[in-house]
Amino acid sequence: MRRETVVGATGPGSRTLTYPKALNELLGTKFKIVSGYPGGNEITLALERGEVEGYCGWALGSIKTRAPDWIRDGKIRPLAQFTLAKAADLPNVPLATELAGSERERRAIEFFAADSVLAWPLMAPPDLPAERLVELRQAFGAMMQDPQLLAEAAAQGLDIDPVSGAEIAELVQRLYGTAPDVLDLVRRINASR
Numbered sequence: 560m561r562r563e564t565v566v567g568a569t570g571p572g573s574r575t576l577t578y579p580k581a582l583n584e585l586l587g588t589k590f591k592i593v594s595g596y597p598g599g600n601e602i603t604l605a606l607e608r609g610e611v612e613g614y615c616g617w618a619l620g621s622i623k624t625r626a627p628d629w630i631r632d633g634k635i636r637p638l639a640q641f642t643l644a645k646a647a648d649l650p651n652v653p654l655a656t657e658l659a660g661s662e663r664e665r666r667a668i669e670f671f672a673a674d675s676v677l678a679w680p681l682m683a684p685p686d687l688p689a690e691r692l693v694e695l696r697q698a699f700g701a702m703m704q705d706p707q708l709l710a711e712a713a714a715q716g717l718d719i720d721p722v723s724g725a726e727i728a729e730l731v732q733r734l735y736g737t738a739p740d741v742l743d744l745v746r747r748i749n750a751s752r
Contacts, residue, residue, distance in 0.1 A: 560586070560587055560588050560589065561589075562589060563589045563590075563591050564588070564589060564590055564591065564612050564613055565590075565591045565593055565610075565611045565612050565613070566579050566590045566591070566592055566593070566611055566612065566613040566614060566615050567593055567596050567601075567602035567605045567606070567610070567611040567613075567614055568592050568593065568594040568595075568596065568602070568615070569594070569595075569596050569597065569598060569599075569602070570594055570595065573616065574615070574616025574641070574674065575596075575599075575602065575614065575615060575616045575617075576592060576594055576616075577616070577671060577748070577749065578615040578616040578641050578671065579592050579615040579616075580592065580748055580749075580751060581667065581668060581671050581748050582615065582639075582641075582655065584744075584747075584748050584751070585659060585664040585667055585668060585744075585748075586655070586658050586659065586660070586664070590613070590615065593605075593610075593611055599614075599617065599621060599625070600625070602614050602617075603625055603626060606635075615641070616641065618675070618678075619640075619646050619648060619649065619718075620717070620718040620720075622635075623648075623716065623718070624716050624717070627716070630648070630649075637649055637652045638652070639652065639653055639654065639655040639658060640652050640653070640654050640655065641654075641655045641668070641671070641672050641675065642654065642672050642675040642676075643656075643669065643672050643673065643675060643676055643730075654672075655668045655672065656668045656669055656672070663738075663740060663741055663744065664744075666737065666738065666741045667741050667744045667745050667748070670734065670737055670741060670742075670745050671745065671748075673730055673734055676722055676726070676727070676730055677727065677730065677731075680727060681699065683695060692724070695724075696723065696724040696725070699721070699724070700721070700723065703719060703721040
């Protein structure tokens with residue numbers, strides 16, 4: 560917030576571009592966004608080379624997989640979590656919503672951050688019978704607790720952090736209830752260059 564900070568981004572529609580734009584607009588940060596990197600690996604390499612100073616929208620699980628020592632050894636310092644709930648691994652890093660100056664700004668950040676929960680949804684066809692939905696949700700829950708799955712994920716350094724269907728449905732309903740003035744703000748940020 561005190562000085563311009565160069566961050567890498569891929570392009571329109573990505574967290575790497577949307578998040579720093581939102582933080583600039585809503586919190587007054589001074590991120591200079593360098594867009595056009597093909598993907599996260601290239602932004603990580605740009606950090607290593609000193610081409611950029613930061614990376615917005617880098618999921619914690621991805622950091623732990625790509626550069627596991629960076630947080631542990633203090634090579635990077637997370638400034639804010641652009642999620643709806645704090646990660647247990649980052650208890651002293653505030654949520655971006657906690658930094659908002661108004662309820663409207665907080666709701667806009669929350670709207671953008673919802674993709675951290677909705678990132679990899681599993682869906683069923685419309686008009687699915689209620690009993691089938693219950694069966695699918697129970698099967699998913701059981702799979703996410705399967706010892707073999709958890710062991711394989713741990714061996715690969717992957718986090719298993721499932722979100723229940725009920726939680727997803729509740730979040731989608733909350734997003735549908737977003738106030739028009741907040742949606743206008745979100746649209747303006749998404750449309751800005």
